[in-house]
Amino acid sequence: MIKHHPDQDLLFAHAKGELSLSMAIAISAHCALCEACKTAVAQYTQEAADLAFNQHEIDDTTADNIDISANDISLMQSALPDELQTMLAQILCQPELATAPSNEPILVSVKNQHYSVPSVFRQHLDRPWQQLGKVSRMRFTLNEMNTRASLLHIEALGEIPQHTHKGNELTLLLAGEFSDINGNYVPGDFIMLDGHTKHAPKTLKGCLCYIVLDAPLHFTKGLSKLLNPIGELIY
Amino acid sequence: MENIQSQSYQNRYYKPISSLTKSAMDIDISAPSNSEPQVELLAALMLKVANQRDRAAFGYLFTYFMPKIRAFGLQRLNQQGLAMDLVQETMTSVWTKAHLYNADKGSVATWVFTIMRNQCFDMLRRVQHNKEDAFGDDIWPLCDTVAMNQETQIDHKFTAKLLKHLDDLPLAQRQVVQGIYMQELTQQELADALEVPIGTIKSRLRLGLEKLKSFLETPND
Numbered sequence: 001m002i003k004h005h006p007d008q009d010l011l012f013a014h015a016k017g018e019l020s021l022s023m024a025i026a027i028s029a030h031c032a033l034c035e036a037c038k039t040a041v042a043q044y045t046q047e048a049a050d051l052a053f054n055q056h057e058i059d060d061t062t063a064d065n066i067d068i069s070a071n072d073i074s075l076m077q078s079a080l081p082d083e084l085q086t087m088l089a090q091i092l093c094q095p096e097l098a099t100a101p102s103n104e105p106i107l108v109s110v111k112n113q114h115y116s117v118p119s120v121f122r123q124h125l126d127r128p129w130q131q132l133g134k135v136s137r138m139r140f141t142l143n144e145m146n147t148r149a150s151l152l153h154i155e156a157l158g159e160i161p162q163h164t165h166k167g168n169e170l171t172l173l174l175a176g177e178f179s180d181i182n183g184n185y186v187p188g189d190f191i192m193l194d195g196h197t198k199h200a201p202k203t204l205k206g207c208l209c210y211i212v213l214d215a216p217l218h219f220t221k222g223l224s225k226l227l228n229p230i231g232e233l234i235y
Numbered sequence: 236m237e238n239i240q241s242q243s244y245q246n247r248y249y250k251p252i253s254s255l256t257k258s259a260m261d262i263d264i265s266a267p268s269n270s271e272p273q274v275e276l277l278a279a280l281m282l283k284v285a286n287q288r289d290r291a292a293f294g295y296l297f298t299y300f301m302p303k304i305r306a307f308g309l310q311r312l313n314q315q316g317l318a319m320d321l322v323q324e325t326m327t328s329v330w331t332k333a334h335l336y337n338a339d340k341g342s343v344a345t346w347v348f349t350i351m352r353n354q355c356f357d358m359l360r361r362v363q364h365n366k367e368d369a370f371g372d373d374i375w376p377l378c379d380t381v382a383m384n385q386e387t388q389i390d391h392k393f394t395a396k397l398l399k400h401l402d403d404l405p406l407a408q409r410q411v412v413q414g415i416y417m418q419e420l421t422q423q424e425l426a427d428a429l430e431v432p433i434g435t436i437k438s439r440l441r442l443g444l445e446k447l448k449s450f451l452e453t454p455n456d
Binding site (some may be wrong): 016017021024025028042045046048049050052053080084087088090091092094095096097101103114119120122123143 | 293332364
């Protein structure tokens with residue numbers, strides 16, 4: 001049972017298309033695993049559509065003839081300026097697209113483990129895995145300044161030294177399980193931590209996560225301090 | 236929320252977010268009561284485009300949505316030229332992907348908005364990062380995704396197990412199983428690529444899958 005969800009503001013912003021790529025991927029992947037949030041986003045999308053399409057009516061003179069019947073179709077079209085007539089004609093030359101895009105989950109393999117992940121990751125999985133002990137990371141190239149997004153794999157019985165973050169850290173568990181002082185997590189759990197929270201996730205059976213970081217990690221515990229440069233390498 | 240003027244279809248959209256969040260889990264997403272003639276008309280026209288490639292019906296949709304998309308584009312992209320690009324890209328997809336529209340899942344306006352938002356997302360990244368990205372339709376799929384429930388999860392674990400045995404298959408069968416299940420080729424595409432009749436593809440696939448099944452049934456410990 002998924003216990004951790006994105007908050008409603010985030011879901012609405014997602015429906016409006018206002019989130020950055022890294023976060024939009026996270027919400028989309030969560031919705032592929034969580035029927036409740038998927039339904040909520042569908043509802044918000046309807047609301048966003050209405051907001052976008054109806055708020056401009058007053059300013060827009062061309063939209064005056066909204067309440068027309070099907071009889072007026074030809075009349076309206078002939079009223080289009082030349083440039084739009086041309087655009088319309090160009091569009092009508094296009095053939096129907098034969099194939100529907102596939103939304104099938106995608107198989108990801110790391111260290112002889114095979115996981116299926118939501119199709120939203122489709123175009124991001126061509127990066128190499130960087131491995132460090134039980135931890136492997138595939139960093140995405142999303143070009144979002146300091147924000148970093150990656151897939152993180154921890155092998156069975158692996159853990160990450162206790163650390164805090166400079167900025168927010170989002171963890172979306174895609175497969176397997178892990179736990180920290182706050183409890184156990186299941187696939188689909190969407191865990192947002194701020195820069196003040198210390199945590200040391202560990203996994204018994206292994207896990208695959210999608211991680212978004214504002215800033216590189218800084219470890220806080222004893223000897224692991226020596227490993228600080230690794231904070232950047234791991235995530 | 237009931238105190239807003241009337242209970243007409245339109246007003247359901249002007250509820251504050253808080254009421255939505257409260258009811259997000261049990262919202263009725265079935266189509267709104269079709270008392271609104273505009274909604275009905277748009278849906279009827281869209282069906283004509285989807286089923287008959289009706290050009291006049293599309294002309295109406297174009298005329299109706301064009302100013303709305305342009306206004307949205309101006310707001311998001313802040314440039315007349317880009318706003319018109321958004322109109323063209325969005326309406327081109329409405330025309331070429333009309334058959335993906337599913338009236339049971341929402342109104343025509345919501346469908347067009349979805350296409351426009353996805354396109355706008357990619358255009359913004361192009362403007363900001365100078366990248367020819369096309370991620371919008373991956374993030375917000377145009378046709379419905381089935382949530383990965385427990386069953387598909389298990390199914391994929393099973394698939395993963397199966398794939399481990401792929402190398403034990405004869406080459407001809409392995410090619411077909413890989414082509415269909417990993418490269419997502421159609422049987423016809425595979426037949427063309429391997430230059431064999433489609434019947435051969437079908438039988439290789441059947442033999443390959445049967446063999447894989449037999450590997451799984453053999454206790455290996």
